Amino acid sequence: xxxxxxxIDPKKxxxxxxxxxxxxxxxxFEQRIxxxxxxxxPMHALYLILLTGENIDGFEKKDMVxxxxxxxxxxxxxxxxxxSLIQQFIILHHQGIDRxxxxxxxxxxxxxxxxxNMATKLLRLSQETLVTLLKYKxxxxxxxxxxxxxxxxxxxxGNLSHRGVDGKK
Numbered sequence: 001x002x003x004x005x006x007x008i009d010p011k012k013x014x015x016x017x018x019x020x021x022x023x024x025x026x027x028x029f030e031q032r033i034x035x036x037x038x039x040x041x042p043m044h045a046l047y048l049i050l051l052t053g054e055n056i057d058g059f060e061k062k063d064m065v066x067x068x069x070x071x072x073x074x075x076x077x078x079x080x081x082x083x084s085l086i087q088q089f090i091i092l093h094h095q096g097i098d099r100x101x102x103x104x105x106x107x108x109x110x111x112x113x114x115x116x117n118m119a120t121k122l123l124r125l126s127q128e129t130l131v132t133l134l135k136y137k138x139x140x141x142x143x144x145x146x147x148x149x150x151x152x153x154x155x156x157x158g159n160l161s162h163r164g165v166d167g168k169k
Contacts, residue, residue, distance in 0.1 A: 022043065032069075038078050100116070
């Protein structure tokens, strides 16, 4: 079980110089963001977190950083590819939900319909991204779990894989 990070204030853990140089004030935070994003480089990890947060609405900066870190921690990417897919999923999902909220608040049917169509596309893409992430995490293996077999029934237990034409996957 991973340690839960308490709420952090970005101003207390990073420092931005007048020239735009970023440095970390807190080594624990630096290590933590590398761990939760699957990146070895803390600057890449920070950029990933901030860029993700900049593309979702409804959060103050401090809350956004904490939210994004929490989602990355729960989805636990093991490398930068997984982190990128998680980032894409977070952004698409939040943008889709935001469009649904706009549709609900719209007084015009045309505008509402447009928002619902955009939400549908964004949420479909977020779902496809999640499926891609799961395939990547499982190295393309499909897992089958048998949870109940009737008396006299037969179950095959083991790795099952489907081979296409000519024995190719």
